[in-house]
Amino acid sequence: MRAPDHPQLSTVSLSDALGALADPTRRAVVRVLTDxxxxxxxxxxxxxxQSTLSHHMKKLRQGGITHSRPDGTRCWVSLRPEFDERFPGLLRTVLGLDTEQARS
Known part of the structure; x- marks a missing residue:
């Protein structure tokens, strides 16, 4: 398995991050990863x-939100802890708004 590309967070813009979070499937992935x-x-x-999920995982990685760690034929995914340092509270806010809209 080829090592995934992870952008330097200093090069990730707010627009990049919000674009990655714009899709409900990607927000669902992030919600799981908040554990x-x-x-x-x-x-x-x-x-x-699976191909669609791979596309969403790539978008989250490119948005600086997730980190992917290959392990043989498997790939582990987690949130990048430094993302919250770059954009404090963004994930919590977006996921909270998503939850509020679902209740309405």
């Missing part, structure tokens, strides 16, 4: 094809 643990990329049961 602070690594998850296998294949463990996300979001009702999308």
């Amino acid at each position: 602070g643990r690594e998850h296998l990329a294949g463990d996300f049961d979001l009702g999308v094809a």
Whole structure:
């Protein structure tokens, strides 16, 4: 498995981050990852094809939100802890707004 590209967070703009969070499937991935643990990329049961999930994982990585760690044929995914240092409270705010809209 090829090592995934992770951008330097200093090069990630707010627009990049918000673009990565704009999709409900990507927000669902982030919501799972807020438990602070690594998850296998294949463990996300979001009702999308594996190729679609891979696309969403790539967008989250490019937005500086997630880190992917290859392990043989598997890939572990986690939130980048330094993302919250770059954009304090952004994930909490976006996920909170998403939850509020779901209740309405």
